Amino acid sequence: MKHPVTITLEHCAKTWPDGSRALHPVDLRIEGGRTLALLGPSGCGKTTLLRLICGLEGADAGSRIYFDDEDVSGQPPEARGVGVVFQNYALFPNMTVAQNVAYGLRIRKWRKPEQQERVRHMLSLVRMEALADRRIAQLSGGQRQRVALARALAIEPRVLLLDEPLTALDAKLREHLRVELAQMLRSLHITTVIVTHDQDEAMMLGDRIAVMSAGRLEQVGDAETLYRQPATPFVGEFLGTLxxxxxxxxxxxxxxxxxxxxxxxxxxxxxxxxxxxxxxxxxxxxxxxxxxxxxxxxxxxxxxxxxxxxxxxxxxxxxxxxxxxxxxxx
CATH class of the missing domain: 2.40.50.140 (Nucleic acid-binding proteins)
Structure with a gap:
């Protein structure tokens, strides 16, 4: 098992070209092998922060992002070694399940036998091995979510980033997959950041939760601490009814x-x-x-x-x- 990466953000901020602030300076440490849930309403800056960690957005001058002791602030996404699952899953409809999972391995020029073995392992992990030859259009929402997760994990990422991965599912399926995903993330021991606006999802999936509002970090802690000792009225009202x-x-x-x-x-x-x-x-x-x-x-x-x-x-x-x-x- 690879050493889990610790993510450290120092004065990490994002200003749009028109001068508006998407993210005020954030200092945050995500321990290796743990899951951090970024929780907040739409427009609070949580997805922007995720995209800065991924490298899909460039941070303001003076911002620093470290994976362990390595400064990755100026690196493109492919150099950072991150696996990403987007809200719409971004699967390739013209490919089979197995081909989708193998895509990142093929781009990285893994040998064909190693690709096949890795794909088998990933599909087994998400219990999709029987559907390896199915087209994406033939899958349910929950099955697509599993394929997207398997594809993100196949490349052996240093960090896993999940952007509202369960939002598109109906309530009953979402509840079921929360439990599955929580168990999987803890067994994989991979450093994970998950963006969500759902307090139950954050409390179930996150070892720690970072509550955000208007581009600022309001409070960071485990679910029980935030629920019982909210630092601000916003935290108290957003994480449960206050x-x-x-x-x-x-x-x-x-x-x-x-x-x-x-x-x-x-x-x-x-x-x-x-x-x-x-x-x-x-x-x-x-x-x-x-x-x-x-x-x-x-x-x-x-x-x-x-x-x-x-x-x-x-x-x-x-x-x-x-x-x-x-x-x-x-």
Missing amino acids: CRVRARLEHGVVTDGGEIVAFRPHEIELLPALPAAAHARITSRFFLGATLRLQLELEDGQAFPVVLSADSPHRVGDSVSLRLTRPLPA
Whole structure:
């Protein structure tokens, strides 16, 4: 097994010709063999950052990108040794599955027997060996995703880059392939960067998550740290639902007041209406199978959701008080 590459970004930025900033200076280290998920809304700079790592875009002067101790900032993509899976997979429709996987090997002039052996190994890895002779048009979305991944891995890349690789799939298939992809990436022990706008995808696939907004890096950490200790309101609101209300806490119980308190909808306990506490009325109730989602409204009009177990007895119209089991930084 090859030594996994550590990626280091120093003051890595991108300015468009019109002077607008796509990416403000970023300092980031991606440990060898780990998966980093770049998470954020459309236009936040995550795909631009991926393209800078790949070499498809040139970074601003003064930016530095290292693979281990090697400065690759000025190298073209083919010299960096990266494997890329794009959102639309970019497969060749006129080729078979096996020919698509072998394409990068042929360009690199691997010997034919070595190509064939490598293709067999890659198709076995993604469980597509039985479809080696199929045309791309005959494949489902999930099968195309596997072929694109096998093609990217076939060239033995130093770094694997995935740009929204599951977006084109339906929800049920996407959920299934997330699990498969997470298991595969951890078994391959290859340094991976994945771009996604889906928080569940980032939390499942990323050993660490880098949350981005408006071209800036908001926070980097593991999923639990970002979820439980968001550094900014944006991180808290993007990585799960964050409720923020004007109130005070007395031993965790919400009382009337003017401070801002923050919490997750499922980390709250409903109590009988207490004389000294704030009162909230349940205005809506939605049964979601495993959980119950309630919409609550305080007496001053502030509204927010609460998620409880499905067997909760609370009904629309009930008046309750609230105790936060895990308040968050506001």
